[in-house]
Amino acid sequence: MSVLRIGTRASALALVQAEHVASLLRDGGAQVEVIPITTSGDRGRLLGDKSRWVKELEAALLADEVDVAVHSAKDVPAELPDGFVLAGVPARADARDALCGAASLEQLPDGAVVGTSSLRRAAELRALRPDLGVVALRGNVDTRLRKLADGQAAAIVLAVAGLERLDRGAAIGAVLDQLVPAPGQGALALETRADDDRARAAAAAITDADAAACLAAERALVRRLGATCHTPLGAHAVRTADGGLRLRSFVGLPDGSAWLRDELSAAAGIDPETFGVAAGTRLLAAGAAELLARAEQAGAGSPPPASTPEGVPL
Numbered sequence: 656m657s658v659l660r661i662g663t664r665a666s667a668l669a670l671v672q673a674e675h676v677a678s679l680l681r682d683g684g685a686q687v688e689v690i691p692i693t694t695s696g697d698r699g700r701l702l703g704d705k706s707r708w709v710k711e712l713e714a715a716l717l718a719d720e721v722d723v724a725v726h727s728a729k730d731v732p733a734e735l736p737d738g739f740v741l742a743g744v745p746a747r748a749d750a751r752d753a754l755c756g757a758a759s760l761e762q763l764p765d766g767a768v769v770g771t772s773s774l775r776r777a778a779e780l781r782a783l784r785p786d787l788g789v790v791a792l793r794g795n796v797d798t799r800l801r802k803l804a805d806g807q808a809a810a811i812v813l814a815v816a817g818l819e820r821l822d823r824g825a826a827i828g829a830v831l832d833q834l835v836p837a838p839g840q841g842a843l844a845l846e847t848r849a850d851d852d853r854a855r856a857a858a859a860a861i862t863d864a865d866a867a868a869c870l871a872a873e874r875a876l877v878r879r880l881g882a883t884c885h886t887p888l889g890a891h892a893v894r895t896a897d898g899g900l901r902l903r904s905f906v907g908l909p910d911g912s913a914w915l916r917d918e919l920s921a922a923a924g925i926d927p928e929t930f931g932v933a934a935g936t937r938l939l940a941a942g943a944a945e946l947l948a949r950a951e952q953a954g955a956g957s958p959p960p961a962s963t964p965e966g967v968p969l
């Protein structure tokens with residue numbers, strides 16, 4: 656059988672993730688090659704849309720340069736272009752956010768400045784601690800940790816999953832259970848050409864059913880809200896002990912002055928997408944649309960902490 660080509664961005668985090676997927680596939684007996692693709696995002700071009708990284712890997716899929724694209728699921732837009740499918744989701748890593756530079760949110764002094772380029776993290780932090788300042792911190796994980804060490808912020812927020820994959824778990828001061836993670840955070844999304852049965856089967860073979868169901872629910876909620884990467888939105892689903900699903904969500908203004916939080920559970924057997932749509936409908940009924948419109952206006956008037964909620968190429 657011919658070699659399966661795994662496309663990835665060339666950042667340190669993306670390469671670790673792609674190697675992880677490659678080793679899962681090799682464990683299943685496949686012959687695999689990892690092909691780093693340099694994207695316009697990685698080249699530092701200023702485009703206000705995180706889908707740029709995804710698009711360049713889709714171009715490589717379309718050009719038949721790679722067979723499976725590995726993405727951080729939270730960077731993948733809610734809708735894929737025609738001709739592509741989300742063909743697999745491996746077991747999810749820790750989905751939560753981490754605070755680096757302080758032992759807890761409570762221990763940060765009054766008015767402390769936290770570094771993040773994520774609208775969601777800014778909104779969630781300020782919803783909990785309106786006194787906190789937020790400063791945009793860009794760059795990959797190591798760059799941001801260096802900026803923290805340089806004193807550019809009292810603390811920063813990063814995904815636990817990214818820190819651990821890069822062996823920087825020691826930098827975690829506290830895991831922020833109070834924050835609702837970004838949709839897809841901690842999960843990997845394997846994208847293939849829709850008509851490539853071999854690649855689809857390979858991706859499906861290393862799929863974790865719970866991770867796939869949770870991601871499907873979170874992405875359905877994003878679609879129901881019409882959310883984009885400029886939306887301060889958190890959504891995190893888990894499989895419950897009785898085989899059902901539980902979905903927590905957050906929508907708020909970037910300055911933390913208004914927000915909605917929700918939690919919805921469903922019994923075993925619920926279709927994840929139906930569940931995600933229902934959770935989105937509940938948020939809309941509670942006023943999410945107005946909040947999102949106001950968040951977008953705020954973003955248009957004065958530049959948000961960063962161009963995208965989850966920030967910059969890593």
Ligand SMILES: NCc1[nH]cc(CCC(=O)O)c1CC(=O)O
Pocket residue numbers: 727728729730812813814815816817818839840841842843965966967969
């Ligand atoms: N867009 C940034 C990004 N995309 C994926 C991760 C971390 C790994 C993950 O969430 O799967 C990060 C960094 C961060 O938010 O700290």
